[in-house]
Amino acid sequence: DVVMTQSPLSLPVTLGQPASISCRSSQSLAHSDGNTYLHWFQQRPGQSPRRLIYRVSNRESGVPDRFSGSGSGTDFTLKISRVEAEDVGAYYCMQGTHWPWTFGQGTKVEIK
Amino acid sequence: EVQLVESGGGLVQPGGSLRLSCAASGLTLSTYWMTWVRQAPGKGLEWVASIKEDGSAQYYVDSVTGRFTISRDNAKNSLYLQMNSLRAEDTAVYYCARGRGGVWGQGTTVTVSS
Numbered sequence: 001d002v003v004m005t006q007s008p009l010s011l012p013v014t015l016g017q018p019a020s021i022s023c024r025s026s027q028s029l030a031h032s033d034g035n036t037y038l039h040w041f042q043q044r045p046g047q048s049p050r051r052l053i054y055r056v057s058n059r060e061s062g063v064p065d066r067f068s069g070s071g072s073g074t075d076f077t078l079k080i081s082r083v084e085a086e087d088v089g090a091y092y093c094m095q096g097t098h099w100p101w102t103f104g105q106g107t108k109v110e111i112k
Numbered sequence: 113e114v115q116l117v118e119s120g121g122g123l124v125q126p127g128g129s130l131r132l133s134c135a136a137s138g139l140t141l142s143t144y145w146m147t148w149v150r151q152a153p154g155k156g157l158e159w160v161a162s163i164k165e166d167g168s169a170q171y172y173v174d175s176v177t178g179r180f181t182i183s184r185d186n187a188k189n190s191l192y193l194q195m196n197s198l199r200a201e202d203t204a205v206y207y208c209a210r211g212r213g214g215v216w217g218q219g220t221t222v223t224v225s226s
Contacts, residue, residue: 001174039213041157048207048216049149049157060214092157096212099171101147101159 002026002095006104012112019080021107023093028073030097037096040069040078043106044089052091053078085111114138114215116208121220128198128224134191134208134217142166142186145211148193150204151219160206161193175201198224 003026013019029036040053051060053069056076066081080087088111093104120132132148148160161172161182170182181194191208205219 037212041213043157048218049213050216051213054212054214090156094157094159094213100173101162101212103157103159106156 001100002029002098002102004093004095004102004104006091006093006107009105009107011107011109013080013083013109014112015085016082019083019087019109021078021091021093021109023071023076023078023104025074025076025095027098029076029095030073035097036072038069038071038076039094039096040067041092041094042087042089043092044086047089049092080109083109083111114210116210116215116217118206118208118217118220121206121222123223123225124198125226126199126224129194129196130198130222132193132195132206132208132220132222134193136189136191139210139215141184141189141191146182146184146191147209147211147213148182148191149207149209149213149216150202150222151207152201152204155204158204163191195222198222200224 005024007022029038038056041049042052043049052063057069068079070077090106092106115137117135147162163170163182179197183192203224207219209216
């Protein structure tokens with residue numbers, strides 16, 4: 001199985017400051033169809049997850065442009081340019097290239 | 113508005129069975145892979161199973177293979193998860209999701225305990 005490793009697992013951030021979460025996979029997430037199925041999810045406290053970024057760098061409709069995704073192969077990053085109070089919660093990367101699909105452990109973002 | 117609504121969760125004894133349902137509105141289920149994801153109390157997300165648009169292929173996480181069955185009824189725009197031989201470690205909130213997580217339901221809670 002593909003192991004997804006996120007870091008850090010806890011991320012205290014000052015409002016208005018940037019934040020970055022790393023996600024590394026144990027094997028390349030490049031699919032034979034040419035896509036890389038690496039996605040990022042946000043889960044606010046008490047809510048269902050929602051997808052922020054699909055296929056590495058594509059923002060879902062309605063997601064603020066302060067969220068961005070980048071990377072390739074086995075190394076991916078989610079960046080928040082200026083953290084706002086509503087960004088508090090857990091963030092997960094997920095690979096959908098290889099069966100079984102797998103999630104990272106999650107990164108908890110909190111305000112300092 | 114696109115919506116997925118799960119139902120069927122509850123308290124069940126170890127070794128028992130439950131059938132979860134996921135009703136879709138605002139989207140035509142038959143055009144999408146569908147997925148179940150679970151989250152144990154205080155833990156992260158775990159992919160459980162996915163099923164192809166026409167139901168011709170299913171994939172499972174190893175820990176549920178042979179015990180859980182994912183299925184769909186496109187005519188009813190619904191997704192299902194039949195869970196047999198339930199264990200304490202299956203206790204979780206179960207979410208249905210479109211494909212690789214584009215849309216999620218609100219989740220239904222399954223508790224396996226005597």
